[in-house]
Amino acid sequence: MLAIALPSGRLMEECVKLLENSGISFPKEILESRRLSGIIDNKKFLICKPKDVPIYVEYGTADIGMVGKDILLEENTQVYELYDLGIGRCRIVVAIPNSLEPEEIFFRGDIIRVATKYPRIARDFFNKRGISIEILNLSGSIELAPVTGIADVIVDIVSTGRTLKENNLRIWEEIAYSSARLIANRASLHIKADEIEDLLNKLKRG
Amino acid sequence: MRYLTPPPGFRDYLPEEVEKIRLIEKTIRETCESFGYREVITPTLEYADIILLGTNIKDDTILYKVIDKDGALLSIRPEFTTSIARLITTRFRDKDGPFRFYYKGKVFRNIPFQPLMQKEFSQGGAELIGEPSLSGDIEIIALIEEIFERLNLEVYIEASHAKIIPAIIDATQAPILESIKSGDFVSIRSHIRDKEILSFIEALPFLNGGKEVIDKASRYINSIPMLEEPLNQLSELISNLEELGYNKTKINLGVIRDFEYYTGITFEGYLEDLGLPVLGGGRYDGLLEKFGLPLPATGFAIGVERVASRIKREESIPDLLIGYSKDKFKEAMRIAKEERKKGLKVEIILSDREDELNIKKGRKKIFIC
Numbered sequence: 001m002l003a004i005a006l007p008s009g010r011l012m013e014e015c016v017k018l019l020e021n022s023g024i025s026f027p028k029e030i031l032e033s034r035r036l037s038g039i040i041d042n043k044k045f046l047i048c049k050p051k052d053v054p055i056y057v058e059y060g061t062a063d064i065g066m067v068g069k070d071i072l073l074e075e076n077t078q079v080y081e082l083y084d085l086g087i088g089r090c091r092i093v094v095a096i097p098n099s100l101e102p103e104e105i106f107f108r109g110d111i112i113r114v115a116t117k118y119p120r121i122a123r124d125f126f127n128k129r130g131i132s133i134e135i136l137n138l139s140g141s142i143e144l145a146p147v148t149g150i151a152d153v154i155v156d157i158v159s160t161g162r163t164l165k166e167n168n169l170r171i172w173e174e175i176a177y178s179s180a181r182l183i184a185n186r187a188s189l190h191i192k193a194d195e196i197e198d199l200l201n202k203l204k205r206g
Numbered sequence: 207m208r209y210l211t212p213p214p215g216f217r218d219y220l221p222e223e224v225e226k227i228r229l230i231e232k233t234i235r236e237t238c239e240s241f242g243y244r245e246v247i248t249p250t251l252e253y254a255d256i257i258l259l260g261t262n263i264k265d266d267t268i269l270y271k272v273i274d275k276d277g278a279l280l281s282i283r284p285e286f287t288t289s290i291a292r293l294i295t296t297r298f299r300d301k302d303g304p305f306r307f308y309y310k311g312k313v314f315r316n317i318p319f320q321p322l323m324q325k326e327f328s329q330g331g332a333e334l335i336g337e338p339s340l341s342g343d344i345e346i347i348a349l350i351e352e353i354f355e356r357l358n359l360e361v362y363i364e365a366s367h368a369k370i371i372p373a374i375i376d377a378t379q380a381p382i383l384e385s386i387k388s389g390d391f392v393s394i395r396s397h398i399r400d401k402e403i404l405s406f407i408e409a410l411p412f413l414n415g416g417k418e419v420i421d422k423a424s425r426y427i428n429s430i431p432m433l434e435e436p437l438n439q440l441s442e443l444i445s446n447l448e449e450l451g452y453n454k455t456k457i458n459l460g461v462i463r464d465f466e467y468y469t470g471i472t473f474e475g476y477l478e479d480l481g482l483p484v485l486g487g488g489r490y491d492g493l494l495e496k497f498g499l500p501l502p503a504t505g506f507a508i509g510v511e512r513v514a515s516r517i518k519r520e521e522s523i524p525d526l527l528i529g530y531s532k533d534k535f536k537e538a539m540r541i542a543k544e545e546r547k548k549g550l551k552v553e554i555i556l557s558d559r560e561d562e563l564n565i566k567k568g569r570k571k572i573f574i575c
Contacts, residue, residue: 059322060481069392080389080411080460181392187476187483189411190364190458197412 002043002195005062007050008036011180014087015066022206024199054079054183063188064196069178070157074118079183083200088180090159092121095169097146097153102172105152106131115145115154122155125175143167215317215325219511222521226514227328230357231310234330234508237353238308241345243332246307248289254281259496260288262467270314282314287493287505290333295497303336303501310510322482324511331487331507335494338502340439343471343489344446346504350475350485351452353508359516361484362476364414364458367440368468368488373432378403386462402429411460417444419457443471463488470504477516484512525550527568529557531575538574 006015016026027038027045036047046062048055053067054077065079068088072081094114096105105112115136116122126133136151143163145151157178158164158171182203184196212218219227235245254271261284263269270282283289286309294305310330317323332349334342347363354361371386380397391408398404406426413419420441427433440457447455455473463472463486472488487506494501526545530538535556542552557563560573 055320058481060479078389081392082411084392084395184411185481186389187481189460190414190476191362191478193412193414 001039002064002192002199003046003062004043005046005048005053005056005065005067007053007067007180008047009050011050011066011068011088012047015085015180018085018087018203018206022202024202024206051075057183057185060185060187062185063192064182064184064199066180066182068157068180069176070118070121072181072183073176073178074120076120078186080186080189081181081183082196083182083203085180085182085203088178090157090178091171092118092155092175092178093158093171094122094125094173094175095143095146095154095156095158095164096172098168098170112153113151115142115151116156117142118155121175125155125173143169214319215323217324223514225522226517226519227510229517229519230508230510230513231328231330233353233356234308234310234510237349237356238332241306241332241349241352243306243308243349246290246293246309247311248283248286248293248309250282250312251280252283252289252292254279256292256497257281257284257288260291260493261285262464268315268317270316284315285313285507286311286329286331287333287490287507290505291335291494291503292497294335294501295494295499299499304342305335306332307335308332322512327512328510329507330510331485331505333503333505335503335505336501337504338491340442340446340471342502342504343443344450346487346506347443347447347455347473348450348452350506350508351454354454354475357513357517359477359513361454362478363455363473363485364461364476365440365443365455365471365473366457366459366461366463367436368463368465368470368472369436370433370459371462371465373430373436374403374407376432377430389462400429402426406430413460414458415456416448417441417457419459420444423459439471467493473506475508477513480512480516482512484509484516521567522551523567523569524553525569526552527563527566527571528552528554529560529563529571529573530554531558532556534574541572541574 006012019026025040027040029035030038030045030047038045046056050067050071053065054072054075056062057065057079058077066085070092096102111132111134113134113136114122115138117139119135119137122135142154142156145154146169147167164170189196254269257269258266269284272280274280290307298305312326313329314326316325334346378398382394382397385393394407413423420437423437444457461474467490468488469491470489474483475485477484485506485508489504491502494503528538528542538554542554545552563571563573
């Protein structure tokens with residue numbers, strides 16, 4: 001049996017649609033109740049917080065998983081990234097207040113405070129640029145931070161850009177492109193190679 | 207004082223776990239010795255720059271470091287191979303190889319804490335130094351299979367070759383090194399134009415099995431010429447192991463170990479229902495040269511606690527339990543002494559009533575009052 005971890009929330013619906021288009025059934029009880037796991041066609045589906053998908057896969061509790069590249073970049077887990085599922089597309093960006101020029105923020109000599117839920121990605125990006133920063137680790141509504149003055153800039157994901165716009169922010173730099181990926185546990189890829197290859201081929205065709 | 211529990215990544219082991227750990231260490235020791243390997247003990251602390259040079263560790267924050275009295279930076283060992291290579295280059299410089307050594311002991315890695323990834327854990331392994339031919343690689347894998355056979359555990363060994371990834375990089379000249387290291391096949395795809403090479407890379411995780419894998423992979427030699435040598439070696443390795451009756455080893459070209467460190471056959475071992483490898487190793491012909499003695503080498507290390515977690519074994523309990531009332535202590539000790547001489551494990555317990563003995567574990571129980 002192949003165990004598959006899917007992210008809860010918005011991305012789950014897209015993942016389920018993708019699976020169904022590829023002819024892979026998904027357990028009804030998950031969609032119709034609050035159950036977080038279900039078995040169908042010799043496949044076990046686990047619904048986890050997006051951030052936890054790579055953890056379930058790394059430990060082999062799930063053989064494969066579907067998860068955004070943003071989370072893979074942030075979590076730094078040891079998993080194989082097999083395929084770009086092409087859903088959940090977004091960009092990870094540095095955004096700054098409309099009222100300020102980049103020079104006013106980045107070259108004024110102070111340490112810049114960055115609000116984000118992606119501390120690793122943010123630190124890595126600014127380290128490479130040689131810009132000294134302080135990370136403010138928030139869990140959501142990141143756009144609020146520069147407006148209230150608790151941080152100077154933000155690092156966050158953007159899909160349409162509407163939230164940025166409505167909170168008087170604009171993109172300064174794009175750090176990375178993100179979309180949902182099919183990931184696999186290293187050991188499962190050896191022990192359950194045939195089942196995983198079969199599923200991958202179905203997804204590629206679908 | 208902060209907490210009474212050990213720091214994250216460190217833990218206590220209770221007797222039943224220790225018994226399993228010791229069983230594995232004993233099996234490694236006996237099997238290695240039956241192959242003519244002898245044990246060496248190397249220091250827990252080494253110069254940090256020797257460790258960094260020997261291990262190819264890029265992130266030196268995973269080393270626990272201390273400053274010696276003379277100001278030198280020392281590191282607690284994160285593995286054994288570097289220490290053994292250093293030992294050979296200093297103590298066996300003028301002797302003829304090959305050298306067969308095994309070891310066991312604790313290693314320490316300052317990695318972010320997560321379950322199953324202890325910062326302190328035990329490794330047991332062996333190094334065969336000075337044997338350049340494939341016979342050395344075959345011997346090492348045979349030794350591993352024998353260890354797991356004796357432990358009665360089903361092991362899956364996945365063999366690959368360190369020259370496969372460099373062959374791809376040579377053929378494509380694309381900046382895919384980092385993506386390959388992190389197992390990111392998606393970003394590799396975006397860098398490669400050549401369809402044949404791309405289809406080889408995509409097939410990599412699934413190129414696993416017996417000799418038929420070599421046939422499948424061989425058709426890519428036209429586009430990736432440097433594949434020929436590693437594929438030939440793997441083919442010979444598998445044929446030899448099969449003929450010798452070692453059938454736990456398969457080819458898996460998707461196993462990517464540090465190809466800047468390893469130079470030939472590499473392998474990892476897995477147990478059922480454990481998502482992380484329990485052993486790893488391969489040929490590292492470049493290491494001893496860094497210490498000034500160019501000798502070929504191959505070896506393996508087993509993660510002892512990870513294997514122990516899969517051992518099913520009855521807890522060892524006393525052969526004889528003697529309960530005694532207050533004034534019968536000496537009598538109990540005398541009987542115990544006699545029985546211990548016969549080789550029994552005897553525990554004595556002060557106890558007011560006979561039924562108190564019943565809740566204790568023991569094969570045989572007597573009560574003196």
